[in-house]
Amino acid sequence: MSTALTGAPPADAPHRVTDSDPLLHPDPAAAAEHAAVESLLRCWARETGAAPGADGLLRIPVLGGAARLAAPVRYWSACGWHRFDPATLEGEATPVDAVTLAALVAGAAATRPDSGQIADLAARVADSVVRTADVLAHRRRVAEAVDWPFLQAEQALLLGHPLHPTPKSRDGLGPAQSAAYSPELHGAFRLHWYAVDRDLLAADSATGRPAEELTAELLGDERLLPPGTAALPLHPWQARELALRPEVAGLLADGLLHDLGAHGGLWHPTSSVRTVCRPGAPWMLKLSLGLRITNSRRENLRKELHRGVEVHRLLESGLGAEWRAAHPGFDIVRDPAWIGVDLPALGDPNGLDTVLRSQPFGPAERVLCVAGLVAERPLGPGGTLPSRLGDVLRGLAACSGRPVQAVAAEWFLRYLDTVVLPVLWLDGRAGIALEAHQQNSLVLLDEDGWPAGGRYRDNQGYYYRASHAGKLAARLPGIGTHSDTFVDDGVVDQRFAYYLGINHVLGLIGAMGSQGLAEEDVLLAALRRFLAGERAAATGSGLPRLLLDEPVLRCKANLLTRLNGMDELVGPVATQSVYVGIRNPVASR
Structure with a gap:
């Protein structure tokens, strides 16, 4: 075995491997279940310093020391990307499922989480497993949906972060929404559009053109815009959720926001879920999305919008030329413009701000x-x-x-x-x-x-x-x-x-x-x-x-x-x- 990152097993520890890889189980649900178990075990090993014993088993004391989990090591990584066979409670033959494992390791964690935190983790692990199973079932029967190398890679994270306990948890997405909004499921959807009264408009652009001109072009038909308004693209899930917020509902009722509905061609979610792209479009859009994906709700903060434009201006001030002279093959994908709504009562984030990100990659470019x-x-x-x-x-x-x-x-x-x-x-x-x-x-x-x-x-x-x-x-x-x-x-x-x-x-x-x-x-x-x-x-x-x-x-x-x-x-x-x-x-x- 390789030397452990968090603690080296004995040099003579056996490399225990079953005949077949559990991630290749013919049942997608079983493969997804095992992927979740491995992620939890990797997290535990990294965050506690645990290492396998001489017999090649990673053991975790649980239930206050009354029992131990044991997982045979398939591969022990110097850098933390360990592989495991199914885990069991010692003395038992039946593998422990991911939700049970999550509850057991949470109870054994040094932080002593309360029952609510343990239940929340278990629920998110269950959600992640179900979504992973859906992804694997889909990808095992459906070939690549696009020829664009950039988008293919964005859709390739079938299991998610290998060192996260809930890599595919997306709190609040129903099955039909998940199919449309998930990159791994080859999701695609039309943007939802609001028209924003210019008295409420907030925007910045370092492109040489106002952000509202750029979004009007993406909308494609300026006749849809009422006089004195600007086009604001939204994620369709976010648009439905925003309409339920009293402050936004009030703006819609007062005619300061206008719900234009869905328009235009299909956009594709990238690996972050909320950033979307479209072949041939000059922009990607980083949309606000109030879902809790892994650990965070993904709504744009105003300081992040300023930061993207600021970095673009900084690079254009001469720093970028110096950098390219030293390293001509590297650059930052710029976020030079943003558009949203300026209303302090909505707070920050307000859920209505969108980033315009440059889309510099050609259809055949292997990026x-x-x-x-x-x-x-x-x-x-x-x-x-x-x-x-x-x-x-x-x-x-x-x-x-x-x-x-x-x-x-x-x-x-x-x-x-x-x-x-x-x-x-x-x-x-x-x-x-x-x-x-x-x-x-x-x-x-x-x-x-x-x-x-x-x-x-x-x-x-x-x-x-x-x-x-x-x-x-x-x-x-x-x-x-x-x-x-x-x-x-x-x-x-x-x-x-x-x-x-x-x-x-x-x-x-x-x-x-x-x-x-x-x-x-x-x-x-x-x-x-x-x-x-x-x-x-x-x-x-x-x-x-x-x-x-x-x-x-x-x-x-x-x-x-x-x-x-x-x-x-x-x-x-x-x-x-x-x-x-x-x-x-x-x-x-």
């Missing part, structure tokens, strides 16, 4: 969400558990006549230079750290499949270092005034190490290892050479030394965050989530 690239595709039954990354690496190996693991190591090194190094440059040279987890990060592949460029997307995930406040203000006077983006350097260091270091890079290594594409020890050695090299040092970022030197890293604990009932988009950055210390496999020799 892929990293989370979708590495996501497991349990589309069996069969003998292997493929991913898009596995397809790419095996294709490269076949063309070159080289072993897959040798190709994987070279691909990983190219990826570090192409996608990771530019993010370090922006941190070190400009004092801007990106929340570059795998879902926020895109990789551009050349025609053969090698990394050729990268993109970052997300108007939430920017951290301006407090130590760089003067330099950033010189580039863009007034920066941070409305976006609330300056953060103490110590907090930035912790978050940057988690999002880019643990979630993104170590997650990539873990995925490649657990899928049999590479040895994690080999990739970790390659990562150390990259971090210790001249190019990483020249960026000026402190992250390379932190990853090389710190024996313990602070890591977001999704299970404990869920058990504490925390919404990760609410409150100060430093206290939005629970963080725990984990052993650093990069610093381990």
Whole structure:
């Protein structure tokens, strides 16, 4: 086995693997059930430091120590992407289902959650399992619905975040709504439109054109707009929910908002569910959506809208040209405009604000969400558990006549230079750290499949270092005034190490290892050479030394965050989530 991230099992611990992979069970419900069990076990191992014993079993004391759960380890990952066979209570033969497992591990958690928190977790695990089963059933009988590589990758997260206890929980979506609004189910829908009286209109644009001109073009027929109004696109689920809010109902009754209904062609949800795209359209739209997806309700905060436009203006002030000169293959997918309603009585978020995000990708461009690239595709039954990354690496190996693991190591090194190094440059040279987890990060592949460029997307995930406040203000006077983006350097260091270091890079290594594409020890050695090299040092970022030197890293604990009932988009950055210390496999020799 590989060395554990949170604690190493004995060197002679057996590698216990059943004959068939439970994720490839012919019954989609059984496969979904097991996926949820594995996610919970991975969370437990990461957040408590638990490791398997000499017999290859991960044991969890439950019911106050009166019983123990035991899960045979299929694969123990240095980077946390463990695989397990079904878990049982010791002495019992029947596997424990995901909801029971959730309740047992919640009761055993150090936070001592109350019964309401345990019930909430169990309910969300049940919801996630049902939705995952629906996804697997659909994808096992329906082929890819589009030819656009970008959208295919956005629709590829069939199991969701591998280290989240409720990766597919979407509180409030009925079956028909789920079919229309879920990327994994090839969902598509028409936008719902409001017309906003210009006295209430709130908007900003750094595109050279007013935001209301851009949305009017997307609406397609300005005759639909009453005089003195602007077009506001909404998610159809959000529009129905908004009409039930007294403040919005009052605006509709008074004629300050006009419900225009659904118009236009079909838009497709991306991996975030609420951001939608349409082939050939110049914009993607990041819509407000009051659903609780994983841990948070997904309505746009006003500071995030300001942040997206501000970052675009900052890059256009000259920073972007400097960055492209050093790393011409990397950029940020810009959020240069937004439109909404300005009414303090609605609060913030008000549920009526929409972001216009640039859509720069051509129909044949191989630009892929990293989370979708590495996501497991349990589309069996069969003998292997493929991913898009596995397809790419095996294709490269076949063309070159080289072993897959040798190709994987070279691909990983190219990826570090192409996608990771530019993010370090922006941190070190400009004092801007990106929340570059795998879902926020895109990789551009050349025609053969090698990394050729990268993109970052997300108007939430920017951290301006407090130590760089003067330099950033010189580039863009007034920066941070409305976006609330300056953060103490110590907090930035912790978050940057988690999002880019643990979630993104170590997650990539873990995925490649657990899928049999590479040895994690080999990739970790390659990562150390990259971090210790001249190019990483020249960026000026402190992250390379932190990853090389710190024996313990602070890591977001999704299970404990869920058990504490925390919404990760609410409150100060430093206290939005629970963080725990984990052993650093990069610093381990």
